[in-house]
Amino acid sequence: MTIPTQTRRAARTEPVLTVADLTVVYETDEPVTAVKDAALTLHRGEILGLAGESGCGKTTLAYAVNRLHRPPARIASGRITFHDSDGTDTDILALEADELRAFRWNKLSMVFQGAMNALNPVTTVRAQLKDTLLAHRPGMSRKEIRERSEDVLNRVGVDPRRLGSYPHELSGGMRQRVMIAMAMLLEPQIMIMDEPTTALDVVVQRDILREIVRLRDELDFAVVFITHDLPLLLEISDRIAVMLRGEIVELDTAERLYREASHPYTQKLLGSFPSLSGARGAFIRTGIDETGTDETDTPAADPIEEQA
Numbered sequence: 139m140t141i142p143t144q145t146r147r148a149a150r151t152e153p154v155l156t157v158a159d160l161t162v163v164y165e166t167d168e169p170v171t172a173v174k175d176a177a178l179t180l181h182r183g184e185i186l187g188l189a190g191e192s193g194c195g196k197t198t199l200a201y202a203v204n205r206l207h208r209p210p211a212r213i214a215s216g217r218i219t220f221h222d223s224d225g226t227d228t229d230i231l232a233l234e235a236d237e238l239r240a241f242r243w244n245k246l247s248m249v250f251q252g253a254m255n256a257l258n259p260v261t262t263v264r265a266q267l268k269d270t271l272l273a274h275r276p277g278m279s280r281k282e283i284r285e286r287s288e289d290v291l292n293r294v295g296v297d298p299r300r301l302g303s304y305p306h307e308l309s310g311g312m313r314q315r316v317m318i319a320m321a322m323l324l325e326p327q328i329m330i331m332d333e334p335t336t337a338l339d340v341v342v343q344r345d346i347l348r349e350i351v352r353l354r355d356e357l358d359f360a361v362v363f364i365t366h367d368l369p370l371l372l373e374i375s376d377r378i379a380v381m382l383r384g385e386i387v388e389l390d391t392a393e394r395l396y397r398e399a400s401h402p403y404t405q406k407l408l409g410s411f412p413s414l415s416g417a418r419g420a421f422i423r424t425g426i427d428e429t430g431t432d433e434t435d436t437p438a439a440d441p442i443e444e445q446a
């Protein structure tokens with residue numbers, strides 16, 4: 139089973155986020171430069187995969203972009219600029235605390251590894267969605283809140299009847315879908331997903347990834363998708379950045395990276411997945427035609443059925 143790839147629309151070239159010369163250091167006894175002079179441009183509506191082995195700095199980079207890093211992490215240098223669809227640019231590193239609160243979720247949201255455990259255990263899904271909506275859109279009416287909450291749950295394949303549920307009443311897959319619904323609640327222009335499905339079983343993982351690609355096609359937000367799983371990134375990403383010891387050593391389209399990786403580390407990484415060097419590698423790339431239709435795709439599981 140493969141995930142339907144991105145619809146290959148007109149080239150996505152308008153920037154929504156620019157990271158320039160970003161260096162992040164953990165100020166421990168022996169300081170660790172976890173991200174070194176990282177530079178990348180995220181285009182509006184694209185899925186950018188961030189790959190690299192454990193400890194190469196992927197999470198540190200993602201946290202820094204959202205200013206979620208905590209001491210001992212320190213941004214030693216660099217610029218992070220958000221290019222809003224309204225034409226304004228925001229210097230993320232210069233935002234004051236209240237501006238940052240307004241920015242997060244609204245313009246840029248993040249889904250963490252194990253985010254499903256980040257839901258408040260004593261509050262219903264309805265209340266959590268409502269709190270987030272009211273914090274950012276205080277003027278929303280009850281009807282608007284209900285409609286928006288139902289809409290986002292529907293979009294991620296969770297029956298809106300689950301609005302009254304507490305997190306412990308939901309499966310892991312459903313909780314993770316609710317977190318993704320939460321991340322898209324305010325229609326951000328960027329979603330950063332750090333191993334969003336790693337804690338889930340493979341079938342649920344694939345269903346959720348399918349939804350993310352579909353939602354991106356529908357709503358056109360940009361996604362930074364972080365995982366160790368390079369074959370998966372090759373399937374879902376428009377472009378892929380490869381990190382090695384804190385540096386982005388290669389950034390290219392998924393297609394070119396797969397066919398003609400230029401950095402030896404990327405070549406090594408590609409070679410280390412039997413599925414890419416063996417028969418299934420051909421399967422992954424040939425299952426997808428030029429229009430983005432996946433001929434080998436199987437229908438997504440019925441979301442209601444999954445919840446039963």
Ligand SMILES: Nc1ncnc2c1ncn2[C@@H]1O[C@H](COP(=O)(O)OP(=O)(O)OP(=O)(O)O)[C@@H](O)[C@H]1O
Nearest residue numbers: 164166170172191192193194195196197198199210
């Ligand atoms: N709180 C911390 N204090 C000191 N060093 C840290 C801290 N957190 C991370 N590091 C170091 O920073 C480097 C990058 O870590 P990071 O978690 O960003 O990598 P990663 O690529 O996301 O790894 P993984 O895929 O395992 O999550 C590693 O060398 C790690 O040991």
